[in-house]
Each structure stands twice: as C-alpha cells, then as structure tokens.
Amino acid sequence: MIIENSPSIYTVTEVMKILKCSRATVYKFIADGVFPAKRIDRKHRIPVQPFLRWLYADDKLEA
Secondary structure (H helix, E strand, C coil): CCCCCCCCEEEHHHHHHHHCCCHHHHHHHHHCCCCCCEEECCEEEEEHHHHHHHHHCCHHHCC
16 A cells, blocks of 8 residues: 655654554664664654555565
C-alpha cells in the first residue's frame, strides 16, 4: 500500500492512525529505535521514507 500525496514527515498522531495503535506504542517504537524520529519544537516527527521502509519490511513480521 502506497500512501498517496504523502508528506515527507509524519506526526505521532499520523503514525498512530496508519498503524492503528496507541500513542504510547508509537512512543515506545521511537524510544526502542524501531523507526527513526526527530524532535522538532518539543514534538517528535517521523521521516516518511524510513518509516515506510520499516512498515513494508518482511523481517518485522518474524516477531
């Protein structure tokens, strides 16, 4: 699934909606380094391309 007209950076809320998970889960993924995030003005921002590479990687399915 490719997300049309996607921005270059997602907010935590946008990632929550994409993954259908809680805010706490997204912050845990960020803290654990599951996908990269940047702090901008005291808020986390998630670069789209690395996030999408993680999302569609086959190895994450082997939990």
